[in-house]
Amino acid sequence: MYLIDQVTKVLAVALLEPGRVVPVLEPVLQLRLVRNPGAAFSFATGATWVFTVIAVVVVVAVLRVARRLGSRGWAVALGLVLAGAAGNLTDRLLRAPGFARGHVVDFLELPNWPVFNVADSAICTAAVLVVVLALRGTDVDGRREARAPAQDAGGAEGAGDAARRPRA
Structure with missing residues (x-):
């Protein structure tokens, strides 16, 4: 993804007029x-x-x-975050106006959305994937969080289990 980001930025700069x-x-x-020079929506231009430090x-x-x-x-998810952060960090380090102050090349535009690039897409996709993984309870190491036992309307845990057990 990093390579795709960098190649598309080189092509955008070479082929598009600002x-x-x-x-x-x-x-x-x-x-x-x-x-x-800033973040999404040209925030904090x-x-x-600061964005260079955050990316590092x-x-x-x-x-x-x-x-x-x-x-x-x-x-x-982390591969996408890494590729996106590294892609925009490369711009900040190597592009004008100078080291650690470079402006990120953006060139993709959707209706009612700020102009963005492949690195930004990778970061946003990763964010969605992180939310899905968190909702599923999947940890970074691959384990799943144990879920609390279900409660019935009366607040008793495992009420369904009691109904299935034979009475003595």
Whole structure:
């Protein structure tokens, strides 16, 4: 995913004029080259270095957690987070206006949504997958959380079990 992000950004910079809209699948998808110094929705555009630090922390955290992975779902989710964070971090480190202050290349645009890139898509997909894994009770190591016994309307635990047991 990291490689796809970087290749698509290189192509976007080479082939698109800044701000010019190129329809792809109207009205759903269009291309528009934007250089984003901030976060999503151009939030905190004056704090580019903060996002650089955050991306470094995310990359290090994912690499540390990866040693405990025992779940295929978590491996995919953390791989997507790692690829997305590393993709945008590469922009922040290597693109103008300078080291650790670089602007992220965004070029994909959906209706009523800010312009984004493949790295952003990877991060958003990972977020959805993390929610699903958490709701299913799947831990990073692959174990599932034990669920509390079900209660009936009267609050008694295991009422269904008592009904199935033979009476003495």
